Amino acid sequence: MSIDVAATLVLFLSLGAVPSGAQVDGTLELAYGGDFRYLQAAWIFPIQAWVAKLVWDKEYPTLMPVAAADKRDFNITIDILDTLADPARTIKWASQLIWPHEGARNPFASLGAAYKTVQISDLSGSSDLQQRKFFPYLFRTLQTSQACGPEVSIIDKFDFKRITFFYADDTLGRSWFNRLEACTKNIDGSTLRGEPLSVFPSESEFDSRNVFLKAVQATKERWSSQIDRSLEELNSRIFVLYLSKGFSVFLPLIIEKGLVGEAYFWRFMALDIFHSIEGFVGIPTNPDWGPAEFPAFWDQSVISQFAGGMLEFPDVRDREKYPEFVQFWSTLSPADFPDQMHCYLYGGCEQGGACDRTVTSESSCTDGVFYHGGLAENYVHRWLINPSYSDTDIFTGKPPNGIPEPDPVLFGEGGRAFDGMMAILVATNRLLNNGTAMADIRGDLLKHEIETMEPVPGIGGTVSFDPTTGNRLESPSITLFYRIDEDRNDNKKQGENPFITAQGGNPFITEAASYSWKASEMTWYENWRFAGNTTDVPRSLPSRCPAGQFADADWACQPCPQGSFQSEEGQEKCIPCEPGTYQDEIQQTFCEPCPMGTYTNTSGSRTCTVCPWSHFRSRVGRADCELGPCEFMDYDGSSTEAPPENATAFTHAVPLAVLFTAASASLYTYL
Structure with a gap:
């Protein structure tokens, strides 16, 4: 399966099938590519794609999307490559896999059309990609069909007229802005201005604290200029923010500029704000680099300045299937994963399909791809396992609670990779049951099956696609909205936010609303309280x-x-x-x-x-004034070089026109 890499992060590429003597029905060959180092979290996507293969191979009953009697006997291979950091490498890799005797010649999302190969995207949000005449083989597991529901509900309820959206100038940031822009175009009287922010530097790219902090300071200065420029062009009081990192720099900067308080409203669309380690330790987060230079943003002195602001948490996990996925995860071990995936699980240097876990810095990974800490480090940061963990701990967790969430950074977002894989496997299985040879399962035949088959049960809801757009039809079950409180609130409603469940709750947020995607309905638990604990909506226009x-x-x-x-x-x-x-x-x-x-x-x-x-x-x-020759004469006809002190100027140029001054009997004539 595949994504449009120009607009998304994770690439799934269906290559087709070949006969095999080992399996009755042959081998289904798949490829998965993407930028697995994004946010030090996107490696969960290939991991969960592989887990879907394990579910199929092990025939785990509660997650199998087909009955045991209907399951065909075919092998599955997945070629995995971290590619998006090098687009040329991606195209060459994908092109050679799809059509080995031809070179790379097409953009990522166009590869499907060029080679008649099905592509399924996990993180593609661009509306352009639903144009089937250009991308007829591209499908997307990121739900997009009802994307404007919460936006319209919030803007209509508060009658927001003027909104500024600050967003990280990266793939996901631009995708979020494009979505919000498309939504606001249909709301009368609303104006949205987007301001892209320079991408925040990643600590893993630096070898020392001082060099990293210089890069952070430079980014802060750019952000300051970008914020000032935005407000000069459109003076806003209503702000939306999407960042993946750098909150500990951005939020204090906003406080410095005085853009908080009762006159302002902030909405944070970034899921990362819930789990970012910056929130608890500040920047830098590396404990070996000494104390933080920038504050932990969950500190009351920072976060309470945004009181009345809104956080949102999209819960994409299926209420029935996701707990079964968590249970299946606890039965796995490192041996269930190929060697290169051990870098995604534990960190290291991946080269040629092998993971060298003894490499602990990017500078030492000269000819490979370095993964800092892997999934295990994310677990350590979130207190799910001990720093001195064993390899099996990422599947079993710390006693007595175990692993509450195999996707602790994205909280189920990686399930789209699982669901996309299952859609391909079910379509292949159905075609085999209909008498199609494995070698023929590709191109238009596979595309048509995916477009017309019954919805496939997944861990993020059922999977089916709109044949006119390639968009996933099923929507996430619910999006939760939290209010940022003025001070600690330990008696708040906790809801089902896994961040709260896993970490004992964040003391500065209260669940205040939810949006049901299935019902297309927003539920407000009470009147929203803005900064100052008032229900008065901040003005969005002067x-x-x-x-x-x-x-x-x-x-x-x-x-x-x-x-x-x-x-x-x-x-x-x-x-x-x-x-x-x-x-x-x-x-x-x-x-x-x-x-x-x-x-x-x-x-x-x-x-x-x-x-x-x-x-x-x-x-x-x-x-x-126009230049013209002037001569000044006394009334007796003699010339003078200058007029009297209080003489008036000519008001027009007419020959022989005469003016008398109040100071003398001299006359002045334009010659």
Whole structure:
């Protein structure tokens, strides 16, 4: 199976099938590729794809999607490669696997169309990929069909009109922004502005604390400039944030800028905020690098500044099947996984399908791909296993509770890989039962089977696809919404958030609403309480100031200053007077043209300047004076080099025109 790597992270690529003497029905050959180091967490996707294969091979009864009597006897091979960090390598790898005698020549998502090969994506959120004329063989297990439900519910309830979305400028960040942008386009009166943020540096890429902190400081400065630029272009009070890391830098930066309090509302779309180790130890997180330079963001001094803000937790786990998956996970051992996957499980240097776990730094993994700590390190950070763990502990956990969640970073998101694999296996099994030879199960035949077969039970809900878009039809069961509290709240409703269940609860959040995807309905447990513990919704637009005024940075109406005007109501800026015009009063709706004999050649003028001698002004409202020869004469006809001190300027150039000054009987004639 495969994804569009240009827009997503994990690549699943269905290659087709070949006969085999070892198995009655032959061998189904699959390939799985992606950036498994993303967030030091995405390795759960290939792991769970492999677990689906194990379920099928072991015929684990409660997770098998077909009856034992209907299961065919075929072998499954999966070629796995961490590829997305090197797109050219990905295309070459996939192309050679799909069509070995041809080279790479197509973008990732187009490989299916080029080779008539089914692709199933786990993390592709781009709406462009549902255009079947371009990507006819691409399917997506990331639910997208009802993506706007919560967005519309929240915006409508609070009547938000102006929203700024800060997001990490990476694949997932752009995907989230594209989704939110598409949703708000259909809401009358709502404006969304996206501001991409520089990707936060990863500690694993640095060998020393000082070098890492210099990179962090540089990122903080870029973020500061990006935030300021965004607010200059669109002054917002309602913010949405998607980050995967760097909360301990971003949140204090927002506090420094004063963008918190009763006038503001923050919504955090990132699941990572629930489990990030930054929340408890700050940055850097490496205990060998000394004390944190940036604070733990779950500290009350930080998180309580965002009181009234909203956290969301999409629960994609099937209520019946996911507990069975957890139980199956506890029966596994390291021996059930190929050697290269031991790097995903425990960390190390993967090269040529082998994992060298003795390598503990990226600099020592010169010719391979380095994985820092693997799944086991994630378990240690979340107190699910002891730091001095044995290899089997990641399957059994710490007594007496065991492993409550095999996917402790993404909380079930990796189940999409399991579900995508099961969809391929069930489609293959059905075709074999219908008399199709294994060698013929590929291309249009396999595509049609996936589009038309009955929904397949998975650990993230049933799996079926819309043939017109390739999108998964089944939606996640529920999304939970939490309010950030002003202080500790140990008696809050805990719901079913695995973060809360596993870690004893976060004392600064309260479950306050939920969205049922199946019912397309938002349930608010009570009126939402914003900062200051009030139900008054923060303003999302400035006051509608009358003409001649503007809404300042605090959204208070102010008169337009001298040198400017505003002819329309409801504006946030005054318009500077153009050259040739001026305004010497405040709160005006237009600028006056400079009178004859005066000029101004700058914008925003409060007065006009008298034209110098030897120049004249022939019309009003001009930005300059025209040059002309002048001669000054006494009334007796004798010449003089200069006019009297209080003589007036010519207002126009007419031969023999005569002006008398108040100071003398001299006359001045333009010759």
